[in-house]
Amino acid sequence: MYIWKQLWAYTKPYKRFLFYSLFALMLSTTIFIVGTMMTKIIIDKYIMGMFRPVSVSNTIQDEKKSVFYKGKYYTRIEENSKLNILEKNSIILTKEGYVLINSDIADEKAEIKDNRLFINNKESNVGFNILTKDEVWNFYEPYVGSATLAVLSIFILYMAAACLMYTCGYSLRILATKVVFDLRKDAFKQLQKLPVQYFSDYPDGKVVSYIVHDSNAIFGLYENTLLEIVKAVVQVVFIYIAMFLLNVKLASYALLILPIIAVWLYLYRKYVSENFKETREIQSNMNAMMNEQFQGIEVVQAFTHEDESIAEFDVLADDYLEYKRKFAVLSALYTDGMAHTVRRLAITLTLVYFGREFLSGSMILSVGTVFAFVQYVDSAFAPLFWFFGVLNRFERAIVSARRIFDMFLNVPSKELEFSTENLELKGNVEFKNLSFAYDNENYVLKNINLIIPAGNTIGIVGHTGSGKSSLMNVLLRFYDYQKGDIVIDGRSLRDYPVQTYRAHVGMVLQDPVLFSGTLFSNITFNNNDVTEERVLEIMSQIGAQSFIDKQPNGIHESVEDMGRNFSVGERQLIAFARVMVYDPEILILDEATANIDTETEIMIQKALNVISQNRTTFIIAHRLSTVKHADQLIVLNKGNIVERGTHEELVEKDGLYAKMYQSQMREEYTHEVLKNSKENFVLNM
Incomplete structure (x- = not known):
């Protein structure tokens, strides 16, 4: 039920489109009912009316409808006729054509054989005349105008119904477009607010699949599924009303089948809903896997892992195929064959009922009445043909809506809210007995105690997996810590509105992220307050002017x-400039110089010396040479601080840091010797 409440919240701003569609739908259905009734009248009055008894007189009985034939006037006897009837004749249709019989034989069987009249298979002496085409037309002519007007009225009504259905469909498509647009916009907005841990739990491909494919299913729900469901319900209700107007007894019998259909639909929906839920989940996993494989295709091919990847995908594909097979069984069992059977059975029983009532003399029937009732019965059960298909799309849409709301829009994100507080930070940071685990069990940081005065630069070093990046993740509140606290300027980090706090923290990652656009838009993040001159000044400060100069479009390069x-290295420079634009009080460099060449490292090291002044700077270092001049170095090992001090103090201590530093120095020395040897060899060639 909560899904409908939330969908209604998105529908409510555009409810006028919904109400207009419903009004147009009900009006067009009413037109169909009226059109069928008018068709009944045309059949009974203007087509089969030819065979009604006619009154014969020597004078005109009706100025408009009396027909002169062989010296006498013939006037059709209508229902509730006030004619002064002295003599009745009948018109019948035989193999020889239309025949005027000088007697009322409306309820008897008559035929012409060898120019003799037989009534109820017995030869009769009653006089008769075989009518010519012109004479038949004379008997029809008084009603041609009324019949033509009735046919034109039906045509106009059906054209109006077509226009109403067009505007109904158009309004629903506008409604669907607006609702899905708002859903996608809110889902994307919510994605910006969700914690980083959320994206660690769900692959990129699955998230994209939820937003794109599931919102498309919701679009289909508004565009045609709801229309067809409401149309089916309205059509059945209105048709039953019309059936009761025609024949209360038979309409009451027809009502008995509705509970059977209701149970039928309930069982079908129950099994199909679970099937769609599993199918959608497998489909999302397939999308996630394809996205993962495409992004890492170089690694897959480099390690000749193609066959294993195909086998893994085949497992998902086989599961998907199995659920589709089960759906095919359900669909075949509940839909086409059963729906056709029920429909034909209903029409057959209707005709049997009319035949029995007519033959027993309990009911006087007209052809138009039988036509109208059969038409109504057929139209009442026709939705069964496509209702199960509609129900399939309906279930897909509901499953999709539930996933979008549960995965994105219903996820609490209070920790990411902004505040109107005018926050000013100095940059004093203290870690108090901090412990942190990604899974709340296996702690990757253990009892961290650390004080960093404002404006200091602290280097964080350690082997892979020691907890360096995790320490910065909790400082940025990407993840919440379980024990202890982080205090910023004497205030607990948890007391700061997280996004307001992050606005005062800058970060450069080992693998910098750039977005489609230009260098300028990536550096400024489209902040209109940052001028082109300011960006050029920053690029000059970090020694990247030559990089900008070699671009054909300068800082506006795509x-x-x-x-x-x-x-x-160039991406690192751009990311570094991006941080400097916002002039944060706290700066975090997470392995920012790990993947760049020596020349670029020197360039960034120069910029670091400038921007780290009067700013609290955390440097997670792979190359220990980049943190030699830090005010304090922290050495992490398995989540614990095992050493702390300046570069000189730690080298003199001859502990873990000293061994790491000496190892790197040997590697760099060996690399330099090999490089010089290669250059000398080339020169001697």
Whole structure:
């Protein structure tokens, strides 16, 4: 039920489109009912009316409807006729054509054989005349105008119904477009607010699948599924009303089948809903896997892992195929064959009922009445043909809506709210007995105690998996810590509105992220307060002016596909400039110099010396040479601080840091010797 409440919240602003569609739908259905009734009248009065008894007189009985034939006037006897009837004749249709019989034989069987009249298979002496085409037309002519007007009225009504259905469909498509637009916009907005841990739990491909494919299913729900469901309900209700107007007894019998259909639909929906839920989940997993494989295709092919990837995908594909097979069984069992059977059975029983009532003399029937009732019965059960298909789309849409709301829009994100507080930070940071685990069990940081005065630069070093990046993740509140606290300027980090706090913290990652656009838009994040002159000044400060100068369009050079048209070092420079634009009080460099060449490292090191002044700076270092001049170095090992001090103090201590530093120095020395040897060899060639 909560899904409908939430969908209604998105529908409510555009409810006028919904109400207009419902009004147009009900009006067009009413027109169909009226049109069928008018068709009944045309059949009974203007087509089969030819065979009604006619009054014969020597004078005109009706100025408009009396027909002169062989010296006498013939006037059709209508229902509730006030004619002074002295003599009745009948018109019948035989193999020889239309025949005027000088007697009322409306309820008897008559035929012409060898120019002799037989009534109820017995030869009769009653006089008769075989009518010519012109004479038949004379008997029809008084009613041609009324019949033509009735046919034109039906045509106009059905054209109006077509226009109403067009505007109904158009309004629903407008409604669907607006609702899905708002849903996608809110889902994307919510994604910006969700904690980083959320994206660790769900693959990118699955998230994209939820937003794109599931919202498309919701679009279909508004565009045609709801229309067809409401149309079916309205059509059945209105038709039953019309059936009761025609024949109360038979309409009452027809009502008995509705509970059977209701149980039928309930069972079908119960089994199909679970099937769609599992199918959608498998489909999302397939999308996630394809996205993962495409992004890592170089690794897959480099390690010749193609066959294993195909086998893994085949498992998902087989599961998907199995659920589709089960759905095919359900669909075949509940839909086409059964629906056709019920429909034909209903029409057959209707005709049997009319035949029995007519033959027993309990009911006087007209052809138009039989036509109208059969038409109504057929139209009442016709929705069964497509209702199960509609129900399939309906279930898909509900499953999709539930996933979108549960995965995105119903996820609490209070920790990401902004505040109107005018926050000013100095940059004093203290870790108090801090412990943190990603899964609330296996702690990756253990009892961290650390005080960093404002404006200090602290280097964080350690082997892979020691907890360096995790320490910065909790400082940025990407993840919440379980024990202890982090205090910023004497105030607990948990007391700060997280996004307001992050506005005062800058970060450069080991693998910098660039977005489609230009260098300028990536550096400024489209902040209109940042001028082009300011960006050029910053690029000059970090020694990246030569990088800008070699670009054909300068700082307006295009950035393509996550910055793949630039080297890793160039992307680092752009990310570094992005941080400097916002002039944060706290700066975090997470392995920012790990993947760049020595020349670029020197360039960034120069910029670091400038921007780290009067700013609290955390440097997670792979190259220990980049943190030699830090005010304090922290050495982490398995989540614990095992050493702390300046570079000189730790080298003199000859502990873990000293061994790491000496190892790197040997590697760099060996690399330099090999490089010089290669250059000398080339020169001697």
